[in-house]
Structure formats: C-alpha cells, structure tokens
Amino acid sequence: MRVNAEQAVFLELPPEAAFLSLAVSAAETAGKAWDLGPGRTPRLVLAVEEFFEYLRGNIPPGDTLKLSLRRRGPALRAEFRFRARSLDLRALNFAAGVAPEDGREMGLLLAARFTDRCRLERPGGDSFVLSAEVDRDYPQAEPLTQHPRLQPPYAPLDQPSGDALRHAAMLAAGRYPARLCPHGFFEPGRLLDMVAAGLYEVLVLADKAGRPAGIMLWRSPAGSLSVFFSGPYVLDEARDPAIARALTEGFLARVARTPAICAVSERPTGDLPAEFFEPLGSVGCTQGGERVEQQAFYRSLREDEGASVWAHPDLEPFLRREYERLAFVREILPVEADGGQPHSLLATDLDLRRGMAVLRPLLDGRDLAANLARHVEALGREGAPDIFLHLDLGQAWQAAMSPALLAAGFTPRLLLPHGATSDMVVFEHGDAAH
Amino acid sequence: MATPHTDPAAWSTSRLLDRIPAYVRAFECYVPSRPDPVLMRQYGLSHLYRLNNNENALGPPPLAREALAALESGRTAQYPSGDSYNLRQALAARFGKSPEQFLVGNGSTEIIAAVIKSFCGPGDALVTADQTFAVYEWVGRFSGLETRLVPLRNHALDPGALLEAVNERTKIVFLCNPNNPTGSWWNRDTLEAFLESLPADVVVVLDEAYREFTEDSRFPDGMEVMERHPNVLVFRTFSKMYGLAGLRVGYLCGGQELVDVVRRCHIVYSVNVAGQMAAEAALADDAGHIAATRAMVAGARDFLRDAFDSLGLEHVGGIGNFIMVRTAIPDTLLYRQLMRQGVMVRTMTAFRFPNWIRISLAQDEAMEAFVRAFRAVLDQG
Ligand SMILES: Cc1ncc(COP(=O)(O)O)c(C=O)c1O
Numbered sequence: 001m002r003v004n005a006e007q008a009v010f011l012e013l014p015p016e017a018a019f020l021s022l023a024v025s026a027a028e029t030a031g032k033a034w035d036l037g038p039g040r041t042p043r044l045v046l047a048v049e050e051f052f053e054y055l056r057g058n059i060p061p062g063d064t065l066k067l068s069l070r071r072r073g074p075a076l077r078a079e080f081r082f083r084a085r086s087l088d089l090r091a092l093n094f095a096a097g098v099a100p101e102d103g104r105e106m107g108l109l110l111a112a113r114f115t116d117r118c119r120l121e122r123p124g125g126d127s128f129v130l131s132a133e134v135d136r137d138y139p140q141a142e143p144l145t146q147h148p149r150l151q152p153p154y155a156p157l158d159q160p161s162g163d164a165l166r167h168a169a170m171l172a173a174g175r176y177p178a179r180l181c182p183h184g185f186f187e188p189g190r191l192l193d194m195v196a197a198g199l200y201e202v203l204v205l206a207d208k209a210g211r212p213a214g215i216m217l218w219r220s221p222a223g224s225l226s227v228f229f230s231g232p233y234v235l236d237e238a239r240d241p242a243i244a245r246a247l248t249e250g251f252l253a254r255v256a257r258t259p260a261i262c263a264v265s266e267r268p269t270g271d272l273p274a275e276f277f278e279p280l281g282s283v284g285c286t287q288g289g290e291r292v293e294q295q296a297f298y299r300s301l302r303e304d305e306g307a308s309v310w311a312h313p314d315l316e317p318f319l320r321r322e323y324e325r326l327a328f329v330r331e332i333l334p335v336e337a338d339g340g341q342p343h344s345l346l347a348t349d350l351d352l353r354r355g356m357a358v359l360r361p362l363l364d365g366r367d368l369a370a371n372l373a374r375h376v377e378a379l380g381r382e383g384a385p386d387i388f389l390h391l392d393l394g395q396a397w398q399a400a401m402s403p404a405l406l407a408a409g410f411t412p413r414l415l416l417p418h419g420a421t422s423d424m425v426v427f428e429h430g431d432a433a434h
Numbered sequence: 435m436a437t438p439h440t441d442p443a444a445w446s447t448s449r450l451l452d453r454i455p456a457y458v459r460a461f462e463c464y465v466p467s468r469p470d471p472v473l474m475r476q477y478g479l480s481h482l483y484r485l486n487n488n489e490n491a492l493g494p495p496p497l498a499r500e501a502l503a504a505l506e507s508g509r510t511a512q513y514p515s516g517d518s519y520n521l522r523q524a525l526a527a528r529f530g531k532s533p534e535q536f537l538v539g540n541g542s543t544e545i546i547a548a549v550i551k552s553f554c555g556p557g558d559a560l561v562t563a564d565q566t567f568a569v570y571e572w573v574g575r576f577s578g579l580e581t582r583l584v585p586l587r588n589h590a591l592d593p594g595a596l597l598e599a600v601n602e603r604t605k606i607v608f609l610c611n612p613n614n615p616t617g618s619w620w621n622r623d624t625l626e627a628f629l630e631s632l633p634a635d636v637v638v639v640l641d642e643a644y645r646e647f648t649e650d651s652r653f654p655d656g657m658e659v660m661e662r663h664p665n666v667l668v669f670r671t672f673s674k675m676y677g678l679a680g681l682r683v684g685y686l687c688g689g690q691e692l693v694d695v696v697r698r699c700h701i702v703y704s705v706n707v708a709g710q711m712a713a714e715a716a717l718a719d720d721a722g723h724i725a726a727t728r729a730m731v732a733g734a735r736d737f738l739r740d741a742f743d744s745l746g747l748e749h750v751g752g753i754g755n756f757i758m759v760r761t762a763i764p765d766t767l768l769y770r771q772l773m774r775q776g777v778m779v780r781t782m783t784a785f786r787f788p789n790w791i792r793i794s795l796a797q798d799e800a801m802e803a804f805v806r807a808f809r810a811v812l813d814q815g
Contacts, residue, residue, distance in 0.1 A: 300766035
C-alpha cells in the first residue's frame with residue numbers, strides 16, 4: 001500500500017464568530033500549500049465558512065468544533081466533527097445538496113454545490129462528521145482508439161510507471177463506454193494522483209514487448225470491508241480473454257491477504273470472467289434518457305462465518321430468497337417499525353455527472369415517510385433520476401425503516417453481504433424497479 | 435453484531451488511529467473458523483466433517499493418548515518446564531543432536547515470529563513464495579518488514595526466482611518443503627544447489643511441517659542438511675502427523691549458535707504441561723502410527739484424484755495430507771455450499787489460488803461424504 005506521509009492540519013475551535021477567520025485562513029493556507037490552485041481554493045474556503053457558521057450556533061454549549069484539513073490525492077478535504085444534541089438535524093438533510101423547498105439553510109446547500117463531494121456521516125451516537133472535498137483541476141487527455149495486436153505472455157508490472165498508467169488509461173477510455181470508466185481515465189493526472197495517494201490500487205499488465213495489455217482498479221473506502229473494483233479493461237485488439245483472466249486473478253491475489261472480506265463490482269466490464277464471481281442481480285441506470293440494467297457481481301474473499309441481521313417482516317421474503325440463492329447462513333432477527341424521535345435524517349451522495357443519488361439513513365424519525373418523499377422530489381428536480389438507498393441490516397433502527405421505504409416507492413434490488421456493519425440492501429426508487 | 439460506538443471521544447480515537455503504523459493499519463486479522471457446535475447450529479447440521487486444517491484424522495499415537503488420559507488435573511497448578519526440558523532430550527535422542535539445538539514453541543508458528551524478531555530490524559527484508567503457508571508473510575508484514583513474494587513455477591517453489599529476489603537486505607528466506615498448499619517439494623539436489631548459491635549469511639527457514647508424510651528417499655532430510663549448512667533452521671511440528679494440533683507444540687532445530695540467538699526472542703513457558711508430555715509420548719510411539727496415517731492418506735488421495743479426474747477437474751497434490759482442486763465457481767461460494775452439506779474445506783483465495791479449494795485427506799467416510807457433497811454442488815450448477 002502506498003500511503004504518503006500524512007498531510008493534515010487539525011484545529012479545535014470554540015464556536016464563536018471570532019474564530020471564523022482562523023478556520024478560513026487555515027483552509028486558504030492548506031489550499032495554497034497543497035496546490036489546490038487559485039481557482040479551486042475559494043470553493044473549499046466557502047464550504048469551511050458555511051459549515052462553521054451553521055455549526056457554531058447549533059452544537060451543545062461547552063462543545064468545540066474539530067476541523068481537520070487533509071490532502072487526499074487529487075482532493076483537499078475539510079472535515080468538521082461535532083456532537084449534535086440540540087442541533088436542528090433537519091437542516092442537515094440538505095447538507096449534501098438537496099434543495100429545501102423554502103429556501104432555508106441555503107448556506108449548507110451552497111457549500112455542497114461548490115464542492116466536488118460533500119458528505120454527512122454519523123460514526124456513532126450523537127457524533128457527526130460533515131465533510132467537503134474539492135479537487136484540483138487536471139488536463140483532459142484524448143482517449144486512444146487504436147488498440148494494437150498484443151503478444152503474450154502478459155505479465156503484471158511490479159510498480160507501473162506514470163507513463164504506463166497514463167497510456168493504459170487512455171487506451172481503456174477509447175474502448176469502453178464512459179459509464180464504465182473512472183473519471184481518471186479521461187484525466188490521467190487525476191488517476192496518477194489517486195494511485196499515489198492509495199485511493200485506488202491498480203494492476204497493469206504488459207505484453208511481451210512491454211506494451212500495456214490490460215488494467216484493473218479497485219478501492220477500499222475507509223471503514224468498509226469491501227473492495228470495489230472497476231474492470232477488467234482489456235487493451236488488446238482481439239480482446240484476448242487470457243488478459244481479462246490474468247487481471248482478475250492478479251486482482252484477487254492482491255486483495256487476498258488484506259482486511260477486505262469481499263469484492264464487489266463498481267464498474268464491471270463485459271470482459272469480466274464469470275467463473276470468479278457470483279451475480280448479485282442488477283439495478284437500473286438511466287443513460288441518455290433510457291434505462292439500462294447494470295449487473296452487480298460479488299465475491300467473498302474469505303470463508304463466511306455466518307451472521308445475524310435485523311429485518312422487518314416486510315423485507316423477510318426478499319432476504320430469505322436471496323440468502324438461499326447465495327447460500328449465506330443468516331439468522332434473521334425481527335424488528336418492528338418505531339421511529340422514536342421526531343425528525344429523521346438522511347445523508348445524500350449526489351453524483352450529477354451520472355445522474356445518480358445514494359441515500360443513507362443517519363437517524364430514524366417519525367417524519368421518515370415525508371422526508372423520503374421530500375428527498376425524492378428534490379432529487380428529481382436536481383436532475384438525478386436514479387435514486388438508491390443503502391440500508392444496513394446490522395442496525396436494528398435502519399432495518400425498521402423498510403415499511404416506510406416500500407411505501408415511498410423504493411424496491412429492494414440487491415443484497416450485498418458484508419456491505420455495511422452487517423449485510424446491506426440496496427433499494428431502488430421508482431416503478432422501473434419492478 | 436456490531437453496535438454503533440457512542441464514544442464522544444471519537445475525535446481523539448481517530449487521531450490515535452492515525453498514529454498506528456501503516457503496516458499495522460493495512461494488516462488483516464486472521465479470522466479462525468468458529469467452533470463446531472456454533473457452525474453446526476448455524477448451518478443446521480447434525481454432523482460436520484472438518485477437512486480444512488490438515489489435521490490428522492487418526493488423532494495422536496496410542497502412548498500420547500494414554501499420557502493425556504493419565505494427566506492428573508492437580509498437575510496443572512504447576513508451571514510446565516519453561517524450556518520443554520524432557521521433550522528436548524527426547525528430540526535430541528531421536529535425531530542424534532544436542533538438546534541445546536532444539537527450541538520448542540507453542541506451535542511452530544510461534545517460533546516463526548521468534549526467528550523474525552531475532553534476525554530482522556527496520557529496513558530488513560524477507561523472501562518467500564507468494565502461494566505458500568501464510569504465516570511467514572503475515573508476521574513479516576506486521577513486523578513492518580519488506581516481504582518479497584516470489585511466484586511459484588508449475589505449482590512449485592522456483593529456486594532461481596527465489597535466489598534472484600534475495601538482496602543485501604534479505605535476512606531470511608522461508609522455504610516450505612513440501613509446500614502447503616500445493617504439496618510440491620524440492621529433492622535433495624534442488625535444495626543443495628539452492629543452498630550452495632545462496633549467500634551464507636542469509637538464514638534459511640526450512641519448514642518441514644509435513645515431512646513425516648513421505649518416505650521418498652529423494653526427499654531431503656533437514657536434520658542432515660543443517661549439519662552442512664549452518665544457516666539452515668529446520669521447523670517441525672506435532673500438529674500434523676502427530677495429531678496434537680490442539681495442544682500446540684512445534685519446534686526448531688539448528689546450529690547451536692543460531693538457536694541461541696532465536697532463544698533470546700522466544701517466550702519461555704509458552705508450551706503447556708499437557709503438550710510437552712503428549713509430544714514426548716507421541717515421539718516414543720510413532721512407527722505404527724506413521725505407517726497407518728500414510729496408508730490412510732494414500733488411500734484418500736487416490737480416491738479423490740479418481741473423483742476429480744472423472745469430473746475433468748484440475749487437481750494438485752504431492753506430499754502431505756491434502757490435495758487441491760480447481761472448479762469453475764468461486765471457492766468461497768463452494769465453501770458455503772459444502773458447509774450446508776456438512777463438509778468444511780479450506781478456500782484457497784487467501785493462498786492466492788482463487789477458485790481452488792484444499793481438502794485434508796482423511797478416512798473413507800469423510801472422503802466419501804466430501805465427494806457426495808462436492809458432486810451435488812457442482813451438479814446443481
Ligand atoms: C507449512 C506449515 N508450517 C507450520 C504450520 C503450523 O504448525 P503449528 O501448528 O505447529 O503452529 C502449518 C499448519 O498448517 C503448516 O501448514
């Protein structure tokens with residue numbers, strides 16, 4: 001693993017207006033020190049300013065705000081940690097870019113709009129993390145559409161050079177549809193920075209003459225037990241299946257002795273050799289106005305231990321069918337819907353480029369049905385036709401949400417073993433999901 | 435089931451975790467399989483055949499059983515011999531060496547860690563194969579050492595490539611002979627040529643955990659090899675042939691000077707009373723036991739080879755009480771499906787053999803149960 005010496009700044013700030021300038025200047029300094037560039041730094045500064053202003057009035061008395069600024073490959077990340085006891089959590093529903101109907105909390109919305117990624121997380125109890133990332137600018141590279149006839153044997157490059165990586169990315173971008181290519185294939189500088197920072201692991205195969213023959217990428221988000229892979233991308237003119245196979249085996253060999261316990265497809269290409277994976281099913285994606293089914297593939301990397309999951313009786317038939325089909329032993333523990341406190345909280349990961357939003361429940365509440373409807377409506381307006389919700393069956397309070405989800409037009413599509421603290425169900429919104 | 439932690443100090447915890455060495459952060463915890471009763475309840479089984487750990491299905495030799503049966507529970511109030519005194523005497527007599535040349539550990543895995551601690555410091559490197567027993571690589575990695583992994587060639591350790599991987603920073607080369615999980619092995623000539631070419635200041639760990647399973651005269655005897663090559667440390671265990679895996683006894687033998695170095699980093703008193711006693715008794719009564727075990731293993735191997743051949747499946751095996759087979763579905767899926775039928779095998783993804791499983795060779799009943807379940811799973815597609 002390549003983890004650069006940590007580049008990070010930590011500040012602990014009293015929630016007082018006078019300290020805003022300190023937070024802001026820290027963001028400015030980080031932007032300058034870590035080459036975010038004069039065009040992009042103000043976006044990060046804006047997010048820090050809006051977050052600080054919102055949070056300082058809302059955290060419990062006596063608490064402080066913990067701000068960290070970190071360099072993460074192509075991005076600079078600002079992260080606030082705080083406790084929310086008396087906080088108006090409802091407002092945070094909009095922190096990831098979902099527009100409120102009534103114009104409140106425009107600051108949080110603005111921050112989300114001007115950054116590349118904005119995320120709200122709840123690591124546990126009443127502690128929250130609100131973060132924003134802004135990416136550096138990279139030049140676009142023209143995809144290469146001529147794929148030479150390559151010569152076996154194909155061997156993995158021990159540490160692919162920047163040029164080899166760049167070349168492989170441009171060849172892949174010229175062959176595979178954009179939805180199957182990570183952004184970095186069109187901006188190879190970004191890819192190189194992500195690999196150098198350990199945000200992506202990559203395997204590049206070369207042919208006998210040293211030309212790039214194939215590439216496969218994967219990432220393991222912090223706290224996740226899964227690795228998400230993209231590929232295999234085969235760069236040979238004749239699409240030699242030996243390349244796809246060597247990439248897949250090489251990928252599995254490299255993740256075999258890591259903390260990951262399963263591999264899940266993020267962008268599976270048509271070259272993926274089926275015998276190494278289990279089909280999980282598919283979800284719908286909108287492409288140029290049309291819906292296509294995107295297959296999902298899964299593979300355990302270890303011997304499954306068995307586990308317990310929570311489920312509302314509504315969801316049980318789906319779970320039993322999937323567990324039986326996938327041969328996972330699970331004890332299903334029943335939960336009842338309760339929705340104790342008044343306001344629910346959902347986090348939204350919005351990806352407008354792909355027209356996609358992923359909702360994650362952070363708090364259950366009595367207004368869940370209305371909140372879901374509000375999100376669906378707002379996301380439709382934003383131009384995200386594909387709306388998913390990830391439900392963690394390791395959390396009883398999340399499992400208890402399924403009746404509200406079904407009522408709000410969500411359908412369970414995929415069961416992802418070990419996708420969360422326990423297994424995860426991916427719900428898809430809309431009629432087309434049936 | 436994980437419950438959310440409600441630690442208000444999440445911030446300081448996260449900073450604390452930031453300071454953990456990257457090589458520990460990136461390290462995978464080994465998750466051992468759950469106890470049989472737990473697994474049987476989960477999978478709804480009335481019987482479980484455990485074919486995953488290469489244990490000896492015949493158990494330990496009769497004298498060891500007797501010694502254990504006679505163990506007085508009052509004896510457990512006292513510490514064991516801190517350096518397995520009697521067992522080392524017995525080993526010395528068996529192999530014609532001095533007791534000081536032996537170091538007994540809580541399984542040979544414990545001594546692997548002691549060897550690495552003794553010889554390696556920051557910046558040093560280890561060399562081993564990529565598809566071999568995982569503990570060498572694990573201990574190397576969580577000790578923060580560069581661990582160079584050399585691909586096998588035709589499912590066997592590749593002497594030329596291993597030599598090429600050695601550089602001035604290499605302190606130890608780990609050779610698993612026969613290799614787990616492929617069962618491949620180096621003969622006397624291959625090992626001798628390798629040791630001749632290797633710089634004499636590199637320690638060679640020759641792990642012979644499965645050597646008692648062969649009587650082939652071409653198989654090198656580490657106990658003899660170490661006399662000519664003072665950089666060789668031989669590892670053996672009572673876990674496999676001797677059927678004492680549950681008591682955790684393994685040992686190392688080498689030149690006295692080298693063994694003295696390892697002893698400094700080895701934890702004394704780590705081998706318990708029952709283990710020392712049973713191992714000593716097992717050694718005194720092994721001829722019939724070894725013959726019976728070899729016969730069982732040979733029969734099981736033939737039986738499984740025939741079954742795999744008839745299914746047209748690629749299989750690999752050699753010396754040792756195990757065989758590997760490759761199928762056209764993920765090994766981890768196959769594992770779950772076999773478990774539902776009461777058979778536990780070892781998946782090979784973690785050995786970097788995706789879609790292969792390894793089966794321990796045992797008595798007819800278990801082998802037949804495995805083949806039945808295996809065929810049923812493959813038939814259902
Ligand atoms: C090659 C090899 N060495 C060592 C061991 C571990 O032996 P012990 O039980 O003595 O720790 C094993 C067990 O699987 C093994 O396969």
